[in-house]
Amino acid sequence: MDIIDILDAFVVADDVNDARGFMKKVKSIFKNKKKMKILGATEKPFAKVAVDGIKKVVEENGHQFALLEKYTDVNDFYAAVADADALIVRSDKVTKEVIDHAKNLKIVVRAGAGYDNLDLEACTARGIVAMNTPGQNSNAVAELVMGMLVYAVRNFYNGKSGSELMGKKLGILAFGNVGRNVARIAKGFGMDVYAYDAFMTAEQIEATGMAKAVANQQALFEQCDIVSLHIPATAETKQSINYDLVGKMHNGGILVNSARKEVIDEAGLLKLMAERTDLKYVTDIMPDADAEFKAFEGRYFATPKKMGAQTEEANINAGIAAANQIADFFKTGNKKFQVNK
Numbered sequence: 001m002d003i004i005d006i007l008d009a010f011v012v013a014d015d016v017n018d019a020r021g022f023m024k025k026v027k028s029i030f031k032n033k034k035k036m037k038i039l040g041a042t043e044k045p046f047a048k049v050a051v052d053g054i055k056k057v058v059e060e061n062g063h064q065f066a067l068l069e070k071y072t073d074v075n076d077f078y079a080a081v082a083d084a085d086a087l088i089v090r091s092d093k094v095t096k097e098v099i100d101h102a103k104n105l106k107i108v109v110r111a112g113a114g115y116d117n118l119d120l121e122a123c124t125a126r127g128i129v130a131m132n133t134p135g136q137n138s139n140a141v142a143e144l145v146m147g148m149l150v151y152a153v154r155n156f157y158n159g160k161s162g163s164e165l166m167g168k169k170l171g172i173l174a175f176g177n178v179g180r181n182v183a184r185i186a187k188g189f190g191m192d193v194y195a196y197d198a199f200m201t202a203e204q205i206e207a208t209g210m211a212k213a214v215a216n217q218q219a220l221f222e223q224c225d226i227v228s229l230h231i232p233a234t235a236e237t238k239q240s241i242n243y244d245l246v247g248k249m250h251n252g253g254i255l256v257n258s259a260r261k262e263v264i265d266e267a268g269l270l271k272l273m274a275e276r277t278d279l280k281y282v283t284d285i286m287p288d289a290d291a292e293f294k295a296f297e298g299r300y301f302a303t304p305k306k307m308g309a310q311t312e313e314a315n316i317n318a319g320i321a322a323a324n325q326i327a328d329f330f331k332t333g334n335k336k337f338q339v340n341k
């Protein structure tokens with residue numbers, strides 16, 4: 001605390017003759033100005049420009065930034081988090097063990113949308129606020145989806161005649177930030193866009209003006225040429241994209257997954273693709289059974305590492321949003337994006 005802080009407290013004190021009130025203000029300003037250690041722990045690193053931006057936000061707010069990137073040993077994560085007050089992660093698993101090592105942790109922000117990598121129960125049990133940064137990387141993911149679709153309909157660029165996306169029916173499963181960005185771009189391709197979302201009514205979907213609603217999940221698979229998955233991995237959705245559901249797709253169907261590998265019943269999809277030689281599966285999340293899927297040459301593609309959100313823009317958007325959310329939480333207590341309420 002320096003002289004400026006003392007003067008600030010003096011200026012804002014209701015009654016400068018009230019010593020107790022004055023000291024209270026001094027204390028609250030001192031508390032708000034306490035330097036927090038904010039750790040960015042990203043096994044898959046952010047672009048440098050994003051890291052620089054995060055550091056700037058953290059330091060401008062009077063805190064200290066530490067960075068652990070590309071770690072291969074979880075013990076390095078445990079050691080780095082030991083004295084951290086706040087944590088920024090991507091898909092990094094914030095397990096109970098991580099929480100147990102983080103004695104000072106008050107807030108963890110998943111710089112991204114899906115927070116299935118955070119042990120929310122462990123956070124809540126310790127009174128740690130968990131947040132995500134919804135929408136910040138959704139355009140990046142949506143662009144990758146469209147790129148993978150072009151790649152798929154052009155036969156993985158093998159030189160043979162393929163087909164076009166224009167006029168094809170695209171089904172979007174879950175119509176959140178990524179799903180809507182996919183719809184926006186797909187419309188530019190001249191696709192006929194349909195959507196289903198378990199948490200939205202047909203009217204709500206159609207009110208966006210971006211997609212026609214279908215009655216249920218199954219109808220999306222029955223009616224569309226391509227289905228794009230945007231559901232989170234939850235107890236209800238895990239393994240829900242299975243043999244029966246994907247089997248509803250008509251000839252030449254394409255399934256594209258930029259959500260989570262856990263939502264796929266891999267054994268069921270492998271069985272189906274062996275029986276249905278017309279189906280293609282393209283995914284930004286390598287399945288556990290990647291080696292088996294690779295047998296479907298010309299019908300299967302997986303990125304080597306999840307790269308939907310791996311753009312400078314998405315890293316800047318999500319990373320800096322995370323840093324701002326943390327700074328604001330320490331300053332004002334704002335918990336707007338809390339996910340463990």
Ligand code: 3PG
Pocket residue numbers: 044090091092111112113114115137259306307308309310
């Ligand atoms: C998300 O949930 O935001 C995306 O899957 C991106 O994940 P990533 O930060 O690990 O790339």
